[in-house]
Amino acid sequence: MITELGHFALALALIVALIQATVPMIGAQKNDPALMAIARPAALAQFGLIGFSFAALIHAFVTNDFSVVGAYENSHTAQPLFYKIAGAWGNHEGSMVLWITILALFGASVAVFGENLPPALRARALSVQAMITVGFIAFILFTSNPFLRLVPAPLEGVGLNPLLQHPGMAIHPPMLYSGYVGFSMAFSFAIAALIEGRVDAAWARWVRPWTLAAWVLLTCGIGLGSWWAYTILGWGGWWAWDPVENASFIPWLTGTALLHSAIVVEKREALKSWTILLAIITFSLSLLGTFLVRSGILTSVHAFASDPTRGVFVLALLSVAIGGSLILYAVRAPTLEGGGVFAPISREGGLLLNNLFLSTAAATVLLGTLYPLIAEALDLGKLTVGPPYFNGVFVPLMVPLVIVAGIGPFLAWKRGDLLAARARLGVAGAGTIFVIIVSAALSHNDWQALAAAGGLGLSTWLALASICEWIDRVHPLRSGALARIRHLPRAAHGMTLAHLGFAIVIAGATASTAWKEEHNQIQAAGSTVTVAGYTLRFEGATDVPGPNYSAKEGRFVVLKGDDEIGVLTPQRREYIQPRQVGTSPAIMTVALGDIYAVLGDPDGDKGFATRLYFQPLVPWLWLGVLLMAAGGLCSLSDRRLRVGAPRRTTRAATNAAAQPAE
Amino acid sequence: MTDAPTSPEAPSPARKRWPYFVPLIVIAAMFGIFGKRLLDVERGADPRLIPTVLLDTQVPAFELEGLPGRSDPRGLAATDLKGDVTLVNVWGSWCIACVQEHPTLLQIAKENKVAIHGIDWRDTPDRGLAWLKQRGDPYARVAQDPHGEAAIAFGVTAAPESFLVDKNGVIRFKQVGPITPEVWRDQIAPLIEQLRK
Numbered sequence: 001m002i003t004e005l006g007h008f009a010l011a012l013a014l015i016v017a018l019i020q021a022t023v024p025m026i027g028a029q030k031n032d033p034a035l036m037a038i039a040r041p042a043a044l045a046q047f048g049l050i051g052f053s054f055a056a057l058i059h060a061f062v063t064n065d066f067s068v069v070g071a072y073e074n075s076h077t078a079q080p081l082f083y084k085i086a087g088a089w090g091n092h093e094g095s096m097v098l099w100i101t102i103l104a105l106f107g108a109s110v111a112v113f114g115e116n117l118p119p120a121l122r123a124r125a126l127s128v129q130a131m132i133t134v135g136f137i138a139f140i141l142f143t144s145n146p147f148l149r150l151v152p153a154p155l156e157g158v159g160l161n162p163l164l165q166h167p168g169m170a171i172h173p174p175m176l177y178s179g180y181v182g183f184s185m186a187f188s189f190a191i192a193a194l195i196e197g198r199v200d201a202a203w204a205r206w207v208r209p210w211t212l213a214a215w216v217l218l219t220c221g222i223g224l225g226s227w228w229a230y231t232i233l234g235w236g237g238w239w240a241w242d243p244v245e246n247a248s249f250i251p252w253l254t255g256t257a258l259l260h261s262a263i264v265v266e267k268r269e270a271l272k273s274w275t276i277l278l279a280i281i282t283f284s285l286s287l288l289g290t291f292l293v294r295s296g297i298l299t300s301v302h303a304f305a306s307d308p309t310r311g312v313f314v315l316a317l318l319s320v321a322i323g324g325s326l327i328l329y330a331v332r333a334p335t336l337e338g339g340g341v342f343a344p345i346s347r348e349g350g351l352l353l354n355n356l357f358l359s360t361a362a363a364t365v366l367l368g369t370l371y372p373l374i375a376e377a378l379d380l381g382k383l384t385v386g387p388p389y390f391n392g393v394f395v396p397l398m399v400p401l402v403i404v405a406g407i408g409p410f411l412a413w414k415r416g417d418l419l420a421a422r423a424r425l426g427v428a429g430a431g432t433i434f435v436i437i438v439s440a441a442l443s444h445n446d447w448q449a450l451a452a453a454g455g456l457g458l459s460t461w462l463a464l465a466s467i468c469e470w471i472d473r474v475h476p477l478r479s480g481a482l483a484r485i486r487h488l489p490r491a492a493h494g495m496t497l498a499h500l501g502f503a504i505v506i507a508g509a510t511a512s513t514a515w516k517e518e519h520n521q522i523q524a525a526g527s528t529v530t531v532a533g534y535t536l537r538f539e540g541a542t543d544v545p546g547p548n549y550s551a552k553e554g555r556f557v558v559l560k561g562d563d564e565i566g567v568l569t570p571q572r573r574e575y576i577q578p579r580q581v582g583t584s585p586a587i588m589t590v591a592l593g594d595i596y597a598v599l600g601d602p603d604g605d606k607g608f609a610t611r612l613y614f615q616p617l618v619p620w621l622w623l624g625v626l627l628m629a630a631g632g633l634c635s636l637s638d639r640r641l642r643v644g645a646p647r648r649t650t651r652a653a654t655n656a657a658a659q660p661a662e
Numbered sequence: 663m664t665d666a667p668t669s670p671e672a673p674s675p676a677r678k679r680w681p682y683f684v685p686l687i688v689i690a691a692m693f694g695i696f697g698k699r700l701l702d703v704e705r706g707a708d709p710r711l712i713p714t715v716l717l718d719t720q721v722p723a724f725e726l727e728g729l730p731g732r733s734d735p736r737g738l739a740a741t742d743l744k745g746d747v748t749l750v751n752v753w754g755s756w757c758i759a760c761v762q763e764h765p766t767l768l769q770i771a772k773e774n775k776v777a778i779h780g781i782d783w784r785d786t787p788d789r790g791l792a793w794l795k796q797r798g799d800p801y802a803r804v805a806q807d808p809h810g811e812a813a814i815a816f817g818v819t820a821a822p823e824s825f826l827v828d829k830n831g832v833i834r835f836k837q838v839g840p841i842t843p844e845v846w847r848d849q850i851a852p853l854i855e856q857l858r859k
Contacts, residue, residue: 330679
């Protein structure tokens with residue numbers, strides 16, 4: 001019954017969304033406050049209905065209602081409650097409901113917190129948001145019904161893929177989707193602004209918090225996904241340039257660019273049409289990221305089952321959404337330009353370079369991900385693009401980006417003084433050269449090690465430059481430092497934190513790629529392997545029962561010299577339902593990285609295949625991602641974004657600005 | 663707002679408009695490619711299909727033991743795949759997609775259309791046998807391949823995978839993933855007819 005109500009609520013939400021998509025838009029065109037006012041209650045009602053529908057779906061999973069196909073295929077009575085709930089979005093249909101739930105949540109937040117928005121802009125933005133909702137509810141109802149029943153109802157479910165039964169993987173989709181969907185707000189505001197024909201500093205100030213929130217969530221989502229791959233898949237890596245990973249990474253890159261270009265619009269009213277384009281593109285890429293892997297167009301190892309009918313629907317939907325907004329852009333954007341001029345060496349110049357490198361990086365990753373498709377369409381044959389391409393083009397683009405990220409914050413708006421900045425960057429430069437020389441001297445003399453030394457140098461550069469810039473602003477050692485720290489805008493603190501986090505991620509990525517140690521062998525009980533100076537003694541494997549699996553658990557004693565410093569217990573699990581073999585690596589974090597052990601198959605005699613790694617600085621990756629997210633949150637809490645309702649200049653003033661100067 | 667937007671760089675009326683159409687053109691090209699791919703998929707090209715290098719070549723040499731305790735405990739060797747058209751199906755009791763495929767195989771066996779030989783891949787004989795007892799046994803012969811020797815020779819990447827072998831022992835068709843009733847009806851069954859002629 002509740003299941004049917006959930007289905008019904010979804011259909012009702014479609015009707016509400018249709019109303020919300022049309023009436024407030026007409027109201028805004030006619031300047032009719034009554035019609036515009038419908039947007040807010042409609043957004044709330046929509047969220048209530050979709051939220052109910054989502055709750056009904058979770059209810060079916062929690063109560064083991066296996067007459068619901070999704071629950072039958074992804075749940076099992078023996079599954080822990082946490083994973084029963086996570087199972088609701090561990091499949092295509094359920095994840096779609098989660099997706100629109102988040103979409104509706106963002107819409108409702110604008111309705112609630114958008115008090116200070118001009119009514120017309122709010123009405124238009126909510127209306128655009130509802131158009132997206134209409135498309136995707138229709139997609140769910142017509143091609144991916146999550147409430148489909150199974151007759152007769154089976155007594156037991158198949159169970160969630162055991163690899164997904166991991167805390168990281170349970171929270172990863174909601175995080176990632178919140179990030180993807182969060183960019184819909186920037187998109188809706190961009191479309192609303194194009195319809196209004198007006199983009200100004202106040203607009204940028206309204207858009208920035210939504211973009212920031214989405215960016216923080218996407219950053220965490222990508223980090224969690226990577227952490228999951230590292231801790232559960234047991235292949236010893238944390239990033240593989242897989243299409244699904246790229247799909248989340250590309251919008252992150254353009255979203256990061258958007259975050260920075262919105263600052264220029266806010267402070268200087270420049271780069272307007274570029275910022276609008278980035279907002280459109282970032283959400284478009286989020287849509288592509290969510291749906292390409294489900295349509296049968298792109299395939300990946302960890303994709304949902306694909307279905308060509310769904311593919312046609314998705315493609316049609318995306319063409320209308322993305323194509324329509326780009327047509328609007330092409331027609332309206334040329335009227336937007338204007339705003340502050342700036343010298344090449346200035347804060348704007350730095351941010352422009354940031355945008356240039358980030359969007360080029362996004363384009364190259366996109367090209368690499370789609371290249372197999374393009375090649376096939378042009379009959380160049382089947383081929384795959386592997387990590388060498390991505391590392392080869394992506395890394396060189398990050399080098400100038402990081403250098404500029406260190407210098408940019410020192411430059412003034414409009415016209416910066418590179419000489420003055422150079423003097424203040426001396427410490428960072430010296431530190432960088434020191435780190436490069438030391439790490440090059442300590443490593444073997446091949447070019448890969450030199451490249452790694454360069455990577456660490458870049459990381460040092462960004463970290464020191466960010467710290468110097470912060471010190472330059474607050475002078476922590478002079479009197480009154482606390483007051484200065486308090487008075488410095490939170491956004492500035494946020495930038496320092498996020499840039500520091502980025503620097504730490506670079507160090508982690510460089511070190512874990514360049515100095516990873518891997519040992520593959522067959523080990524019998526008592527044999528030892530030395531990994532990065534630590535001795536790992538294998539003490540055999542025992543049978544261990546688990547809640548829904550049986551496992552062989554290997555035992556490695558970790559010795560540093562003669563001292564026992566820990567025990568690693570990797571498992572090789574055989575899940576009961578569904579039957580599947582999984583590895584559960586054991587990880588021990590030591591001073592400069594992780595010792596990482598994987599237990600493989602028994603060799604038929606008394607030995608086991610084992611893979612032992614030393615993964616340098618991998619924990620830094622997680623720390624860096626957390627710092628970046630913390631930086632985003634800190635910036636989000638900036639007073640400027642919460643209160644101090646940004647007031648628009650009068651229309652006359654803005655119009656005057658948009659007129660030709662001659 | 664920091665300063666009033668008085669701008670010396672506002673657009674002149676003669677401003678070029680075409681650059682603003684570039685994103686649209688790029689996206690349109692991208693969607694064209696997606697559309698073509700979808701059409702290909704509709705026409706039956708499996709996007710995951712990696713064309714097997716073994717297609718139209720002799721089956722690789724292999725010799726595997728059977729499952730002890732099965733009604734027919736004989737194993738399977740490359741030489742057994744000659745004489746008539748056969749379907750070789752690589753599966754395992756651990757494989758989820760095999761459960762999905764199984765009813766189709768049972769149906770094919772029931773209609774006696776072609777002899778299906780199973781290769782129980784990376785499995786133990788008792789697990790494989792228990793699985794067949796529980797779900798039904800469509801196979802003529804079942805061979806065990808616990809270390810994946812034959813599967814590697816066949817170039818199997820994931821179970822289930824199936825190979826249609828003609829009467830001369832030449833691989834004529836490879837199915838990656840489960841054989842669905844549609845694949846059977848539209849592709850494998852007609853091919854068997856043709857190969858038997």
